Amino acid sequence: SSVTKLLLKTLKEAANPIAHSDLYERTEHVVSMASGHQVSESRRNHRPYLQERSRKLAVQKETTNAAEQPQILSNVKVYIDGLLSGTTDIEMKRVISRAGGQILYSASGATHILSSQSLSGSKTHRLLTKKTRISVHVVRPEWVFDSIKAGKRRPERDYTILKNSSTLNVTMMMQKQK
Numbered sequence: 001s002s003v004t005k006l007l008l009k010t011l012k013e014a015a016n017p018i019a020h021s022d023l024y025e026r027t028e029h030v031v032s033m034a035s036g037h038q039v040s041e042s043r044r045n046h047r048p049y050l051q052e053r054s055r056k057l058a059v060q061k062e063t064t065n066a067a068e069q070p071q072i073l074s075n076v077k078v079y080i081d082g083l084l085s086g087t088t089d090i091e092m093k094r095v096i097s098r099a100g101g102q103i104l105y106s107a108s109g110a111t112h113i114l115s116s117q118s119l120s121g122s123k124t125h126r127l128l129t130k131k132t133r134i135s136v137h138v139v140r141p142e143w144v145f146d147s148i149k150a151g152k153r154r155p156e157r158d159y160t161i162l163k164n165s166s167t168l169n170v171t172m173m174m175q176k177q178k
Contacts, residue, residue: 061097071100072147078103079110082117084141092141099148113138118161 010016078096080089080103092114093103104110113119113136143159 070151072151072153073099073101073144075111076101076153077109077111078144079105079107079113081107081113081115081119084114085116087141092144095148096144099144101144107136110136112136112143112156114141114144115161116140 007016007018011019014020073096076096078101080092084092096103107113115138119138137156138161139156139159140161143154143156146159147154
């Protein structure tokens with residue numbers, strides 16, 4: 001009780017550790033986010049961190065890919081759309097990455113769209129009427145597995161979900177010749 005009275009009497013003095021502490025200035029303040037990560041409230045440049053992270057992941061990918069399988073899906077950029085029957089998207093991402101493919105998180109720039117079900121009407125229309133240099137193949141997940149098993153890329157036409165008129169004509173022509 002005598003300590004409390006002494007502290008209360010000396011609140012205005014600079015020697016009082018309660019009222020004149022610099023602990024707040026010496027502390028880095030963090031806020032817990034919903035993701036569970038702690039993020040500083042101050043503005044920081046995250047670019048060096050992201051560049052270093054990307055560099056480390058690239059090195060990591062090179063060492064794991066060199067020790068594993070041939071790069072069958074190199075130059076293949078895959079967007080996973082919807083349900084994948086017989087596998088999960090996490091497993092498919094791992095398989096594609098190990099085979100040298102790249103996973104995209106949007107359909108723009110993709111060379112292949114993986115899905116076990118038909119695309120929505122608007123996505124189908126967009127793909128069929130789009131004027132690009134790269135034609136997008138909409139294929140089933142089996143294309144990836146069969147390509148890896150064969151040791152080379154299998155023809156996409158055998159696994160396609162989206163059939164435009166030119167693909168149908170070529171397929172029908174090939175069937176008539178048999």
